[in-house]
Amino acid sequence: MMVLKTVETSGNTKTKFDWLKWLLATFLLIAGLIANYVYNEQPWPLRLLAWLFLLGVIAGLVLQTYQGKQALIFIRESRMELRKVFWPTRQETIQTTFVIAIMVIILALVLWGVDSVLMWVIGWLTGQRG
16 A cells, blocks of 8 residues: 655645646646647637636646645735735826826936036037037
8 A cells, every 4th residue: 555655834735746746737738739739720719628628627736736735825815915905096096197207207307407417528528519
């Protein structure tokens, strides 16, 4: 009888066969690419449905691995954090955009002025301008 060795990491178990699941997922993806090339005369909606099914199988397989479970936990926690974000109103966004545009124009004019003065000074120091 075969016994799976597991490693306990923060509530999730990492089996030593995760590499086999990743290998199988990679094989399925490559097989799907080859099948898509071989059966390119089939209507694209049919091939699209086959791809969606295959990607669902691959995703289900990958989510059974330790890394897949960690990615799912990360996505769930990210969604919770995203709900906590304060989103500005349309009016605040327009006002902020306007202020930034004005500041960019002012800064561009200031830099143009400083560049012009420095070019004049360099020209005067090198004797190229009289």
